[in-house]
Amino acid sequence: GQNIDQPTEMTATEGAIVQINCTYQTSGFNGLFWYQQHAGEAPTFLSYNVLDGLEEKGRFSSFLSRSKGYSYLLLKELQMKDSASYLCAAVDSNYQLIWGAGTKLIIKP
Amino acid sequence: DAGVTQSPTHLIKTRGQQVTLRCSPKSGHDTVSWYQQALGQGPQFIFQYYEEEERQRGNFPDRFSGHQFPNYSSELNVNALLLGDSALYLCASSLGGAGDRVAYNEQFFGPGTRLTVL
Numbered sequence: 001g002q003n004i005d006q007p008t009e010m011t012a013t014e015g016a017i018v019q020i021n022c023t024y025q026t027s028g029f030n031g032l033f034w035y036q037q038h039a040g041e042a043p044t045f046l047s048y049n050v051l052d053g054l055e056e057k058g059r060f061s062s063f064l065s066r067s068k069g070y071s072y073l074l075l076k077e078l079q080m081k082d083s084a085s086y087l088c089a090a091v092d093s094n095y096q097l098i099w100g101a102g103t104k105l106i107i108k109p
Numbered sequence: 110d111a112g113v114t115q116s117p118t119h120l121i122k123t124r125g126q127q128v129t130l131r132c133s134p135k136s137g138h139d140t141v142s143w144y145q146q147a148l149g150q151g152p153q154f155i156f157q158y159y160e161e162e163e164r165q166r167g168n169f170p171d172r173f174s175g176h177q178f179p180n181y182s183s184e185l186n187v188n189a190l191l192l193g194d195s196a197l198y199l200c201a202s203s204l205g206g207a208g209d210r211v212a213y214n215e216q217f218f219g220p221g222t223r224l225t226v227l
Contacts, residue, residue: 004151042113042199042218043152087151096165099151 004100011106028093035087083107113219130185134202141183144199197221
């Protein structure tokens with residue numbers, strides 16, 4: 001079966017760095033998305049990785065290892081507004097998005 | 110430039126009823142995908158429409174059907190509602206094209222319709 005695993009909840013301190021991990025098992029693989037979703041709001045796009053390596057975009061970076069079925073989202077200089085759920089979604093061989101349940105990130109002052 | 114819009118925002122129905130949810134894609138987008146998101150879960154892909162045809166479908170029963178209009182707006186219909194259909198229904202638009210897939214095109218999500226089935 002197809003499966004996406006990510007931690008349910010994480011807590012971090014304002015100004016710190018946090019890494020949210022995601023492991024995936026899909027039938028075929030055509031890339032991985034990270035989305036941010038604030039409570040009661042729609043998901044917003046953060047990143048898309050299809051090649052191995054790290055992609056940096058401001059305070060957010062995303063890493064992919066296709067051989068390990070693993071990705072992480074790195075958030076630096078955390079701000080209170082970063083409190084949200086972070087959703088990992090892998091694209092399978094049918095080009096369908098397989099979503100994780102999301103990681104709820106709590107930022108403390 | 111208007112983003113993705115959905116209506117209604119909230120909806121309460123009873124078991125056995127039928128519901129229609131509507132979505133207008135972001136200007137310039139021609140592909141609409143529908144997702145169901147239960148509380149505390151990630152979105153589950155229902156189906157995707159491109160050029161007025163269903164192009165991809167997730168693991169949802171035939172009670173879930175849709176339509177895309179010439180102006181690229183879309184409707185999601187759910188018949189014979191069950192309690193388990195209570196969820197946030199998200200519409201996402203993207204720029205598709207012949208042979209394109211969801212994978213390569215960033216999807217922009219609407220605010221969602223919160224459906225409660227009593």
